[in-house]
Structure formats: C-alpha cells, structure tokens
Amino acid sequence: MIDIQNVSKWYGHFQVLKDCTSRVDKGEVVVICGPSGSGKSTLIKCVNGLEPFQEGVITVNGVSVGAAETDLPKLRSHIGMVFQNFELFPHKRAIENITLAQTKVLGRTPDEAVARGQKLLDRVGLGDLGHKYPSELSGGQQQRVAIARALAMDPIAMLFDEPTSALDPEMINEVLDVMQELARDGMTMMVVTHEMGFARRVADRVIFMDEGEIVEDATKDDFFGTPRSERAQLFLSKILHH
Amino acid sequence: MTGFDFGAIVNSFPYLAKGMQLSLLLTGLSALGSIVLGTILALMRLSGVRLFQWVGATWVNFFRSLPLLLVIFWFYFLVPVIAQRQVDAFQSALIGFVLFEAAYYCEIMRSGILSISRGQAWAGYALGLRYSQAMRFIVLPQAFRNMLPVLLTQTIILFQDTSLVFVVGLADFMTSAVTVAQRDGRLFELYVFCALVYFVMCYGASLYVKNLQKKIHR
Numbered sequence: 001m002i003d004i005q006n007v008s009k010w011y012g013h014f015q016v017l018k019d020c021t022s023r024v025d026k027g028e029v030v031v032i033c034g035p036s037g038s039g040k041s042t043l044i045k046c047v048n049g050l051e052p053f054q055e056g057v058i059t060v061n062g063v064s065v066g067a068a069e070t071d072l073p074k075l076r077s078h079i080g081m082v083f084q085n086f087e088l089f090p091h092k093r094a095i096e097n098i099t100l101a102q103t104k105v106l107g108r109t110p111d112e113a114v115a116r117g118q119k120l121l122d123r124v125g126l127g128d129l130g131h132k133y134p135s136e137l138s139g140g141q142q143q144r145v146a147i148a149r150a151l152a153m154d155p156i157a158m159l160f161d162e163p164t165s166a167l168d169p170e171m172i173n174e175v176l177d178v179m180q181e182l183a184r185d186g187m188t189m190m191v192v193t194h195e196m197g198f199a200r201r202v203a204d205r206v207i208f209m210d211e212g213e214i215v216e217d218a219t220k221d222d223f224f225g226t227p228r229s230e231r232a233q234l235f236l237s238k239i240l241h242h
Numbered sequence: 243m244t245g246f247d248f249g250a251i252v253n254s255f256p257y258l259a260k261g262m263q264l265s266l267l268l269t270g271l272s273a274l275g276s277i278v279l280g281t282i283l284a285l286m287r288l289s290g291v292r293l294f295q296w297v298g299a300t301w302v303n304f305f306r307s308l309p310l311l312l313v314i315f316w317f318y319f320l321v322p323v324i325a326q327r328q329v330d331a332f333q334s335a336l337i338g339f340v341l342f343e344a345a346y347y348c349e350i351m352r353s354g355i356l357s358i359s360r361g362q363a364w365a366g367y368a369l370g371l372r373y374s375q376a377m378r379f380i381v382l383p384q385a386f387r388n389m390l391p392v393l394l395t396q397t398i399i400l401f402q403d404t405s406l407v408f409v410v411g412l413a414d415f416m417t418s419a420v421t422v423a424q425r426d427g428r429l430f431e432l433y434v435f436c437a438l439v440y441f442v443m444c445y446g447a448s449l450y451v452k453n454l455q456k457k458i459h460r
Contacts, residue, residue, distance in 0.1 A: 050364050077370025087365035091383050100379060101369035146365075153369060 001026045001157060001188050002047060007056030009042060009212075016042050017053065018212040024157070029189045031199040031220075034209035035235060040192045041084075043209070044159050047190065048079045061156060077105050080150030084162040086142040088134040088149070095121065095130035098149045106153065113152070120148035124178050140171030144178055157188040164195060196239060200224060208232040250428035251435050254418075261418030262439070268332070268414065269401040272339035276400075277393065279340060280347025285377065287352055298348065305345035311406050313342045318410045331412045335404075343400055350392050354385035391455040398447050402440065415439070 002024040009017040016039045024030045032040045045051040047058055049065045049072045058065040063075050088097050098117035102108045108116070121127050124144040134142050143163055150158060160179065164172045176198050183189055183202045193199070199206055199220065206223040208216035208231070216223065216232045223232070251258075287298035305313070317338035322329045358381050366376035386393075405416035413421070416436060423432035 045364075048368060050367060073367070073370045073372045076368055079368070081365075081368035083361055083365060083368075085359075085361055087359075087361045089362065089365070089380055089384075091387065101366075101371060104375055104379065105370040149369070 001028075001061060002190065003057075003059045004043070004047070005057045005059075007043070007046060007053050007058060009039075009046065009051065009053040009055075016212050017046070020056070020209075020212075020214050022207055022214055022217050024188060024190050026188055027186045028204045029183045029187075029191065029202050030205045030207060031203040032190065032192045032207045032209060033194060033196070033199065033235070033239075034215075037211075038209040039212040040207075040209045041161050044161050044190055044192050047159055048076050048081055050081075073105070077101070077153055078156050080147075080153060080155035080158040082143070082146050082150055082158065082160045082163045084165050086134070086139070086146045086166070088142050088146055090134050092133075093130065094126070094132050094134065094137065094145045097134070097145060098130075098152045101149075102152050116152055117148070120151050121145070123151075124148050125174070138171060139167045140174045143167065143171075143175045147175075147178055147182075151182075157190065158182065160189065160191040160193065162192050162194070164193065194239060196224075196236070208235065210235070246434075247428060247431055250422070250426050250431045254422040254426070254432075257422060258415065258418050261413055261415040264332070264412070265401065265404050265414040265416070268336060268339065268404045268407070268412075269397065271336055272343055272404070273397045273400055275336070275340035276343035277347050277351075279344035280349075281351045281382065283344055283348035284351035284355060287348065288355060302345045302348055305342050308342075310342055310403055311409060313338045314406055314410060317341075331407070331410045335407045335410060335412055339400070339404070343396070346396055347393065350389050350396060351385060354389035354392075355381060357388050358384050387458065390458065391451045394451045394454070395448065398444050398451070401447075402444060405440075 004020055004022045007017055007020045008015065018039075020039075020043055022030075032044065034040050042051055046053045047060065047065065049070075053066060056066075060075060060079060064070055065072070065075065088094070089100070092100065095114060095117050098120060099110065099113035102113035102116060103110055118127065118130060121130050124147055126141055126144055126148070129137065129141065129145075134145070137145065147163075163179070164175050167175065172195070176195060179189070179191070180198070180202050191198075191203075203220045205217065205219055207214055208223070208229070210231045215229045218228075224236075283298045283301055286294035287302075289295060314335055317334045318331060321334040321337060362380055362384070363376050366380045371379070404414055407414050408417045408420065411417070419432045419436040423429045426432075
C-alpha cells in the first residue's frame with residue numbers, strides 16, 4: 001500500500017531524512033516514534049507529497065509520489081491526513097470543513113456531501129455540533145472534526161502527524177478512541193505519536209526514528225519486548241518512566 | 243465679501259453632489275480593480291516562479307516610486323495614444339488609479355497571505371485541493387478578513403487621492419467645489435465646506451475601521 005524506499009531529504013546542507021526504507025501494508029497500523037527533530041513528521045509529510053524529497057521513491061497504491069507526471073492533488077485526495085494543530089478552516093463551520101473537498105474535489109452534490117459529513121460527525125460523536133465554528137470547539141472536538149474531514153474523502157489510508165500532541169491531557173483519549181476504532185475497522189494507518197499506550201494497543205508495527213534515520217522497524221511485540229537498539233531503549237525508558 | 247454665505251453652498255449643492263458621486267464611483271471602482279490586481283500581484287510575489295516574483299516586485303517598486311499625480315497625468319496622455327482613440331478622463335484616471343493602487347494593495351494582501359499559517363494550505367492540499375482552490379477557498383478568504391481594516395484604511399486614502407483628478411479636469415467633488423468657488427467668488431465658503439465634507443467622511447470611515455478592527459481581533 002505505502003512503500004518507502006531509500007528516501008533522503010535535505011534542507012540546504014542539513015540532511016533531515018537518511019535513506020529511510022519501510023512499508024505499510026493494507027490494513028496495517030504503523031506507529032512512528034522517536035525524539036523530536038528525528039524526522040518523523042517530515043517523513044509522513046513526504047508520503048503525500050506535502051514535503052518534497054530529493055532521493056528515493058515513495059509509492060502509494062503503486063503511484064509514485066515524487067514523480068513529475070503524478071497528479072499529486074488526485075493522489076492526495078485518496079490519502080487522509082490529520083495534523084498536530086488540527087488545521088480546521090477557521091472561517092468555515094465544522095460541517096463545511098467536511099463538505100468543502102467533497103464538493104470541490106470529488107464532485108459530490110452539496111446534499112450528498114452534507115449527508116456523508118453528518119454521518120461521520122455522528123461517528124466521531126459530534127453529531128450535533130456541525131453548525132459550530134472551530135473556535136467554538138474544544139481541541140479534542142476539533143481534532144475529531146479533522147478526522148471526519150479526512151474520512152469524508154473515503155481515503156485508502158490515513159496519515160496522523162502527532163494528532164494528540166497539541167491536546168490537553170483530558171482530551172487525548174477521545175481522539176485516540178476514534179483512531180482505535182478506525183484501526184479496528186481495518187483502516188491502513190501511519191501514525192506519528194508519542195502515545196506508547198496507543199501503540200501497544202493498536203499498532204501492528206512500530207518504527208523508531210532518530211536523527212533522520214529509521215533505527216528500528218519491528219513488530220509491536222518485538223519493539224516493546226526487546227528493542228534492539230540502544231537509542232530505542234533509551235527513548236522508551238525516557239518516555240515510559242516519568 | 244460679507245460674512246459666511248451659506249447660500250453659496252446651498253445653491254450649488256446639486257452640482258457638488260454630482261461631483262461627490264463621481265468621487266465615490268472612482269474610489270469604488272479603483273479599489274475593486276486594484277484589490278483584485280493587487281491580490282494577483284501578491285500571489286505572484288509569493289509564488290515559486292522567479293519570473294512571477296520579479297514581475298510582482300518590479301510592479302510594486304515601480305509604482306511606489308512615482309508620485310500619483312504623475313501617474314494620473316501620464317495615463318491621461320498615454321492611454322489615448324495606446325488605444326488609438328479618444329479616451330475620456332474618467333477611464334484614463336481609473337486605469338491609472340488601478341495600476342498605481344494595486345502596488346499598495348499587493349503589499350497588504352501579501353502580508354495577509356503570509357499571516358495565514360502554512361498548515362492551512364497544507365490541510366487543503368492534503369484533501370486534494372489544487373493550488374488555485376486552496377488559495378480561493380482557504381487562504382485568501384482568511385487573508386482578506388484579517389486585512390480588511392488595512393484594506394479599508396488604504397481605500398480611505400484612495401478616496402482622498404481621487405481629488406488629484408483635478409489636474410485632468412475631471413469633475414469630482416474637489417474639482418466641482420473649486421469650479422463653484424471661482425465662478426461665484428466664494429472661495430472661503432466652498433473650501434471650508436469641502437474640507438469639512440472630506441474630514442467628516444474620512445474620519446467617520448476611520449472610526450468605523452477602528453471598530454471593525456476590534457471586532458476582528460477579538
């Protein structure tokens with residue numbers, strides 16, 4: 001489904017991604033963790049081409065993200081993405097956030113789009129808040145709207161870039177619950193997160209990144225059982241025991 | 243001359259009102275045209291294409307380095323030559339104002355666009371929107387809203403500047419007042435009245451903008 005091969009990326013002379021190779025199979029949930037600045041957010045943004053990369057190949061469903069002839073907007077419309085800061089459109093109501101791309105990109109009629117949007121709002125537990133503006137919603141609610149917005153495009157995979165990092169602690173679980181349910185329904189997911197509890201419950205595989213490298217790429221049990229690298233062990237001890 | 247003769251103003255009121263109509267029409271059309279053009283220039287300056295960046299930057303630097311009066315003159319004489327036919331003063335003034343003011347509106351819209359976080363455009367792209375769609379539906383509406391007070395303030399300045407069409411004999415409010423003043427020998431009354439009208443309108447509008455600013459940044 002998502003195939004990442006020998007991807008490298010530079011900001012000027014600074015190399016942010018170093019020869020990263022991994023893949024996400026259909027229906028698989030892969031969690032990417034690592035210290036801040038390790039390149040995990042950059043890597044996930046490369047998957048849908050929001051960040052360009054200089055070397056390597058990423059294909060999604062067989063389509064090469066970096067190729068010049070690829071219709072990137074079309075490819076992106078099949079890949080949902082959820083951002084750390086929600087990035088809801090503040091000038092639009094929750095339901096309009098969800099219908100915009102449905103009508104403009106998928107060509108659905110406004111009625112279809114609203115019906116689909118309402119269904120998804122119900123699904124994330126916000127059925128009666130569609131008329132609210134983002135500023136009238138809590139962080140957790142905003143992020144759930146953002147998830148509904150991405151799902152409205154009927155994506156074949158979902159990318160989550162630190163979806164709970166900007167949330168107050170009491171709101172983290174309402175978002176993780178929605179994500180867990182998605183995973184249970186068989187969604188292909190790539191999740192950058194520090195929530196190791198979520199990784200333990202939901203992930204099939206865990207990728208550990210440090211300084212732009214994929215240091216560890218292991219099944220969940222192997223990763224939490226016996227992480228091989230010292231760096232991963234150090235990271236886990238820091239993140240789990242405080 | 244005996245005291246302040248209100249009659250001089252009252253009698254010429256219909257004529258002055260017509261002048262004001264022209265001033266407002268010129269301001270409105272100029273603002274509309276130059277905001278559209280300015281926004282396009284801003285997008286060019288912010289684009290990744292060198293040529294576009296150069297065109298946008300050159301436009302802004304060029305027009306901001308010229309006195310508006312000169313630009314009005316210029317187009318008054320130039321446009322008929324280019325068009326190969328008579329062009330009335332209103333049209334040539336309008337073109338001059340649009341091209342000139344676009345340089346200023348461009349910089350306002352540019353900072354407006356830059357004030358919108360990159361993540362907003364990203365969110366649009368991630369949903370499959372194209373550049374033009376992301377700009378039209380997501381970035382520009384927000385930029386416009388954030389910049390509305392500044393855009394209006396610039397438009398108030400534009401309104402004052404339309405009085406410069408005096409030099410091409412266009413009968414705006416100012417020119418009409420001057421005409422009446424000289425015809426009736428009532429310079430004092432007409433100039434005081436003229437100043438009052440400009441002051442009340444511009445100051446009133448600026449108070450409105452101040453209010454609006456508070457509302458937007460609440």
